[in-house]
Amino acid sequence: MNLSAGCLRFSQLTLIASALVLAGCGSTPKTVQSRAPVESNTQVPVVNIDDSPESLIKKARSAWEDNHDAVQRNRYLLDAADLYLQKNESTKAQAILLSLKEDGVEEENRLRLNFLIATLYNGDDAASDDELLSLLSPLATAGDLKRRKQALRATILERKHDWTGAAEAYAESLEPSVQSVEKIWALVNHATPSQRQQAQASSATLRPYLALYDLAATEGLSPAGLSRALVQFNQVYRGHPVSEYMPASVVAGAELRTEQPREVAVLLPLSGKLGATGTTIKEGLLSAYYDQASALRAGEQPVSLNFIDTRNKTADELLNAIHGYKWVIGPLLKENVEGIMHRIPAGTHLLALNRADAVAAGDNLQGLTGNTLTSDVPSLADITEQAGNALNLQPAATSQQAFFALAPEDEATQLADYIYQNGFKAPIVVSAQNSINQRMETAFTTRWQELNGNKAQGKQVKLTTVQFTDSNSLREGITQSLDVAQSHDRIKQIEYMVNEKLYNVPRNRRDVDAIIVFASPEQTELLNPMVEASLSPFNGQTVPVFATSRSIEYDDTKNQWRDLQNVRFLDMPWMLPQHQWQTLQSRSENLWPQRSTQMSRLFAFGVDAYNLLPHMPSMMALPQTQLSGLTGTLSINTQGDVVRTLPQAVISNEAVQMLSSGKAAVPGH
Structure with missing residues (x-):
């Protein structure tokens, strides 16, 4: 209208x-x-x-x-x-x-x-x-x-979704009160980093809120440090609504009583079919433990870790095993998390290694061990990545419970955020027809519809999707989605009409500006050359291909990098070059030289779980706080889910190259 x-x-x-x-x-x-x-x-x-x-x-x-x-x-x-x-x-x-x-x-x-x-x-x-x-x-x-x-x-x-614009407008329309400050504070926190950066330069109204956000992000992991910083903040912004009606989460973060873990129970499957998975996570936990122990000063006592094998244990048996512990890491299996999470004693800090109420994964998936699994053997998708749509399905966490999972849906959601925030309008989503890739496609589509909903005023935004089962269906789907097949038909019609051979190159759709891939490494290696072969060279522009970590395997030969040329993907910092844990990586490679890509990710998962545990109370009180981990930049949202923000890399000249932050990096949550 x-x-x-x-x-x-x-x-x-x-x-x-x-x-x-x-x-x-x-x-x-x-x-x-x-x-x-x-x-x-x-x-x-x-x-x-x-x-x-x-x-x-x-x-x-x-x-x-x-x-x-x-x-x-x-x-x-x-x-x-x-x-x-x-x-x-x-x-x-x-x-x-x-x-x-x-x-x-x-x-x-x-x-x-x-x-x-x-x-x-x-x-x-x-x-x-x-x-x-x-x-x-x-x-x-x-x-x-x-x-x-x-x-x-x-x-x-x-x-x-102009969160800072909305926050500024509310600040200029609502009377100062506890409710109005909390509303504005929530919007500032929901904004993307680029929105906050732009508001810092253009909005005098929001600068006190933005200053408080930066203060909470930098000092939030230390309640004492945050408390001291707030004293100075209140002196600078005396009389401002955000000082008069300080957000409750900031007050709670400053008033936390710091307590370092002394005895920690770790619930992992250490034997049976999942023994290798649990043992690899345990090795990551122990690596972080020994790094911490080596840095202790004279007289300081190391943390006591007690590993409990969860194989064949009931919820009651697990609760009995952790009785008396104030700090618990695990369990890993979803059913175990659901079995104990509502029965954890008050005062116990639980860092579960999965999320509850997840969508059940299908059978015969490729797990992170790289083996084809039969229906009676759970894949890692059934264990650490069986998260479903956590934003809608995750039950409200108590103040002592957080949920840490390597959920593939999280990466798909991050890709949707990146694609949207960087101005891409017409992506094509290509996904293999198996459970885990379909889950990622669903997560991407759901987030894409949410982000674009305002443009369509509640109507569904059309998104081109291609689903395939083998190389033939993949090639057919790519050519059809790019309209290359129709271009071939038009050429044939003209040749028939003029009775003359035409030396024309088929043209693809000009509106397509990105290809999103949810597929295995082997499938992605087949797909990328097909996409490049189907794109017309006439407009002088390339269409970027984006993938998740599940499309990248570091164990193969360099031939794979040739087939993945120009593919952009998300992955853990631990898996990318020039990260900050080179000493740990050298030690890990010496101890476990044959460790696969997928097991390396599980090792990083264990390291981060150990390092995250003592900061869990502060991070749950203050979602602005972050921890730089091997598996990503970690924060904890209001549902108690650990959110991993992953860096982006690109395959260039048969090597993995990090992309700089800002436009090339996936925005935060």
Whole structure:
């Protein structure tokens, strides 16, 4: 729907009140078609008007008949429309507002008219958010109208995922209070790093909030340090709402009682079919343990680790095994996590190595051990990566429980964030038809629809997908999705018509700007050359191919890097070149020279679990805090899930090269 002045028309008014206004004010409505408006549910401040809409309409008639005062007449009509909107009588409000828009109003009433029209159509599928925002510009300079316009802008900007823009608008429309500060604080925390960086440069209103965010992020792992920093912060920003009504999470983080783990129970499968998996994680835990022990000062006691084999143990047996421990790492299996998480004694800190309520993985998956698994043997997807959509399925965590998983869906969601935030509009998603890759495709699609939902005003955003089972179906799917097959057909038709051989190169779709791959390393090696062969060289642009860590295997020969040329992918820092743990890597390679790629990731998982444990209370209180880990930059969200932000790399000249931060890096959560 076009909300410009030339297109805002309405049907002949049948409402008695509106007809009286138009007759009395000398306005002759045009008889054109108009769609009924939707009921507005916008939560914006309302204006107090003592009269009823009907009495205001009568006053408008009198103002015109007695004095021919168009300004006063229109002011009364706007008051009436405002009251109709507040009473959710949108049809009556529409009749008045579109009549005024059609006939035109004087400058002093125009800002309010546009605001009420934006309020009327807010949430309407046919009115784009950008059109609504244009109606709210320019803002009123002061007073109630400015406050109301900012409140409406905030709801629209929040819908557009402009989190800092929404936060600024709320800050300028809401009265300072505990609730308003918490609302603004939540939006600042939800913003991407680039949004916060831009707001730091452009928004004086948000700078105190941004300063508090940086303070919580840098000092949050030390409650004592955070407490000292807040004293100085309150001196600098004395009188500001964020200082007067300090966010509860920041206060809680500063008041935490620090307690270092002394005795830790570790629940892992150390024998049976999953013994190798659990043992590798144990080796990572012990490596971190010995690194910490070597740095102890004289008189300091090392942590006591007690490993408990979870094989064939019931939930009751696991609870008995950890009785008396205040710090617990594990268990690894989802069913064990679900069996004990609601029965953990108060005061016990549980860092589970999986998430609960996960979507069950299918059979016959490729596990991280690299072996084809039969239906009675769980893959690692059934163990550490069986996370499903954690944002919706994860039960609310207690203050002592966090959930750490190498969930493939997390990487797919990160890719969707990156693709969206870097302006890609028409990606093609290519996924192998097995359970784990389909889960990643679902996670990507769900996040993509969420991010683009504001553009379609609640409608589903079309996303091109290709699913394949073998090389033939892969090639067919790629050519069809890129319209290469149709290009071949057009060439053949022209050749038939002119009876002459054409030396033309088939052209692909020009709108495709990215290829997203969810497939095994072997499948990705086949796919990438197919994509390159299917892309037309005429526009001089390349279409980047993006993948997750599950598409990369470091155990093969260098021939794989040739086939993966220009593929961008996410992976743990531990697996990428030039990371900060070179000494640990050398020691690990000397001890376990034949360790596979997948087992190396499990080793890193164990290292991070050990290092994360003592910081868990602070990180749960303050989601801004982060830990630089082998498996990614770690934080803990409000659901208690450990979030891993992974760096991005690219295959170039048959080698893995890190991409710099910023545009090339996957944004944070």
